[in-house]
Amino acid sequence: MDNTPTLYVVATPIGNLSDMVPRAIEVLQTVALIAAEDTRHSRNLLSHFEITTPLCAYHDHSSSADLERLLAHLRDGKSLALISDAGTPLVSDPGYRLVDMALSEGIKVVPIPGACAVIAALSVAGLPSDRFMFEGFLPAKQHARLAVLKSLQRERRTMIFYEAPHRIKDSLADISAAMGGDRLVVLAREITKLYETVKRLPAAELHQWVSADSNQQRGECVLLIEGFKGDEGIPTAAIEVLNILRAELPLKQAAALCAKISGLKKNQLYQYGLDFPLQ
The missing domain is CATH 3.40.1010.10 (Tetrapyrrole methylase, N-terminal domain)
Incomplete structure (x- = not known):
């Protein structure tokens, strides 16, 4: 030096x-x-x-x-x-x-x-690492936590959060509710320590797994969420049209009208509406 x-x-x-x-x-x-x-x-x-x-x-x-x-x-x-x-x-x-x-x-x-726990967890998560985002801790209150997770529903980068062990069950339940139970999530817990755990499952299954084992509700936790892979090829403008239509019409009818306007497939738009209901 x-x-x-x-x-x-x-x-x-x-x-x-x-x-x-x-x-x-x-x-x-x-x-x-x-x-x-x-x-x-x-x-x-x-x-x-x-x-x-x-x-x-x-x-x-x-x-x-x-x-x-x-x-x-x-x-x-x-x-x-x-x-x-x-x-x-x-x-x-x-x-x-x-x-x-x-x-x-x-x-x-x-x-x-x-x-660095963020990078260590990302390196063993088996999720895309070429583009990722670190969001720190999720909000402690459920309403605010759900709002954050819903705002990230269509984020395509791998998402990384720190979480307190006493909130890990609730956070996994909210990830499942906001992003779908099939969304792949990784829990990296107690990294480099004696009881290190790296578990990758769909959100709903990971919530059940953690809920069934109190040992997984202890220690330092990093959560990694797979980026959104749906609505490939649906332009933002078409989604905005669909949202306007389904605010006034049943989803099936809104998807059919949006398909005529945009030239996209009706089934693709209908599936998007099912995956992401209006709040």
Whole structure:
């Protein structure tokens, strides 16, 4: 490492301590200060690797004064490492404000790559990975959760969410209701840990499987949802026409009229109406 004051964004293991990369250990040993999401949690990690660097807290509830103290540290020519409880900082973890301000002031920011639950789960899900979206945590309230899932019904990219274990059953039930029980879903749970589970099933079957085993309702959970594959070849304009017609007419009649207007097949439009009823 050079002597330029630097903010290092350091990934740490998400479970298995053997996943700690040597470069991360070197950085954490040589910086002047480590900013951690939870100092109690991080002390165990640092102790394991015999890292004695001073530690301070930086999390979602840190004040502007806390942020200013860290920036002052960098302005004084000292390097700083940012870590989260597990995985890569800023992926559903605090740190954005610190990185943003450091870059705004021309301070060097360097990533130290390592474990990330999103990417680890995607790599073993067997779902298309050329295009995907990460949405963080689903809303805790069912009404809001269903609204989010329904808004993503026709999203063609693989969708990835974090979920709390006590909500995993309800979320799987809502995925089934919003996107259809046949939609393929993957539960990646406790990745790299002793009871790691990767289970891929249609949404309705995965809900039943998790409901029947309380052990699958514990630990850190990542949910991956297969992208939408239906209504291939149905232009957005035709769907808008169908929606206008079926708001006033029975679906069968609306599909027949829309077919005459658009030149598309009536059965294709009718099936789309069944798959995606008007809300």
